[in-house]
Amino acid sequence: MISPDQYSTLANELLSWFATNKRALPWREDYAPYRVWVSEIMLQQTQMERGVAYFQRWMEALPDIMSVAQAHEDTLLKLWEGLGYYSRVRNLHKAAKIIVAEHGGIFPEKYSAIRALPGIGDYTAGAIASIAFNQDVICIDANVERVFSRIFDIDTPVKQKHNMEFIRKTVAAMLPSGHAREFNQALMELGALVCSKKPHCSRCPLQQHCEAYHLGIPHERPVPTPKKGIQHIDVATGFLMHKGKIYIQKRPDFGVWAGFWELPGGAVEEGEAPEQAVVREFMEETEFPVQIEDKILVVKHGYTTYRVTMHCYFLTFAQKHSAEPVLHAATTYQWVSMDELNDVTLPAGHRKLLDHLQNDMRLKPLLQNS
DNA sequence: CATACGTGGCA
DNA sequence: TTGCCAAGTAT
Numbered sequence: 001m002i003s004p005d006q007y008s009t010l011a012n013e014l015l016s017w018f019a020t021n022k023r024a025l026p027w028r029e030d031y032a033p034y035r036v037w038v039s040e041i042m043l044q045q046t047q048m049e050r051g052v053a054y055f056q057r058w059m060e061a062l063p064d065i066m067s068v069a070q071a072h073e074d075t076l077l078k079l080w081e082g083l084g085y086y087s088r089v090r091n092l093h094k095a096a097k098i099i100v101a102e103h104g105g106i107f108p109e110k111y112s113a114i115r116a117l118p119g120i121g122d123y124t125a126g127a128i129a130s131i132a133f134n135q136d137v138i139c140i141d142a143n144v145e146r147v148f149s150r151i152f153d154i155d156t157p158v159k160q161k162h163n164m165e166f167i168r169k170t171v172a173a174m175l176p177s178g179h180a181r182e183f184n185q186a187l188m189e190l191g192a193l194v195c196s197k198k199p200h201c202s203r204c205p206l207q208q209h210c211e212a213y214h215l216g217i218p219h220e221r222p223v224p225t226p227k228k229g230i231q232h233i234d235v236a237t238g239f240l241m242h243k244g245k246i247y248i249q250k251r252p253d254f255g256v257w258a259g260f261w262e263l264p265g266g267a268v269e270e271g272e273a274p275e276q277a278v279v280r281e282f283m284e285e286t287e288f289p290v291q292i293e294d295k296i297l298v299v300k301h302g303y304t305t306y307r308v309t310m311h312c313y314f315l316t317f318a319q320k321h322s323a324e325p326v327l328h329a330a331t332t333y334q335w336v337s338m339d340e341l342n343d344v345t346l347p348a349g350h351r352k353l354l355d356h357l358q359n360d361m362r363l364k365p366l367l368q369n370s
Numbered sequence: 371c372a373t374a375c376g377t378g379g380c381a
Numbered sequence: 382t383t384g385c386c387a388a389g390t391a392t
Binding site for chain 1: 382383384385386387388389390391
């Protein structure tokens with residue numbers, strides 16, 4: 001077991017490894033607080049490669065905090081479309097307004113003020129305080145947890161309270177004063193590039209200090225928390241066509257995909273066929289009587305805790321009917337052309353559906369009907 | 371403390 | 382194909 005008198009040696013080896021192995025990332029050019037903040041929020045639960053592309057596009061559109069505060073939520077949502085965890089961007093918007101109102105538009109430097117902003121938890125507050133302002137503050141993410149679970153061969157689920165306390169305490173003891181910016185990033189970078197899920201011990205600068213390596217079991221760490229099985233659900237949805245346009249509605253501003261546009265639809269109930277479900281859902285959500293013209297396709301879409309099989313149909317009104325719905329599951333609605341559908345923000349599953357549909361020749365005659 | 375929240379890549 | 386997970390936060 002590594003002892004505290006080796007901590008400074010370990011930290012130095014880690015720092016010199018980072019100096020030559022760190023990736024060139026846009027926010028590492030100047031460590032401007034606004035850029036560090038946006039990068040940290042974007043990278044939460046998101047892979048680096050995707051995050052960087054979104055970051056560049058975001059910065060071109062919104063170069064400073066004021067521009068975020070003044071932007072319309074739909075603009076931000078569109079820039080975030082496809083990234084997932086959309087409460088992050090709504091919190092970013094709220095936080096930008098708070099920074100303008102309460103901090104004169106300057107990103108706050110004090111840890112407690114950073115931590116108090118919406119969307120910023122323990123990890124992100126520590127990351128910004130150390131990376132943007134080089135304050136002696138720890139930040140623990142899944143990479144750091146993995147690195148430490150191996151160095152100290154933690155043989156119980158790493159998320160357990162006593163393990164997390166141990167990791168926090170040890171990182172704090174190891175952190176070289178005045179070098180938190182480099183040290184924290186080095187720890188995370190090592191976890192991302194070397195001490196990854198599949199470990200690459202042969203190129204690890206901390207190999208000598210690592211207990212799991214010496215035991216020959218780095219791949220068995222960290223011990224995961226037991227998880228529940230993934231649920232499967234069937235969902236039915238449809239394109240209702242009327243006078244060459246398609247019906248879409250906007251979701252309420254709470255819950256999943258808040259403020260997103262979508263096609264009406266919902267879960268197929270026990271003993272129900274998807275064809276019945278789509279007709280029922282349109283009635284429940286819009287009071288539109290619809291009939292099925294054709295089945296378009298089935299799209300499968302995976303989420304963290306469940307898996308959706310989406311059945312999609314071409315629909316028309318079952319009888320002559322007003323184009324005005326009675327909304328029960330939406331805040332507003334519109335009839336759009338296929339082109340206009342590209343400009344609204346849709347959940348990824350719907351977007352996937354749409355991409356298949358753009359090439360479907362069956363669409364043309366239906367859209368020309370009235 | 372458990373659970374919800376999105377998505378795409380990978381084995 | 383299915384299951385797991387990658388720089389977490391809010392409730």
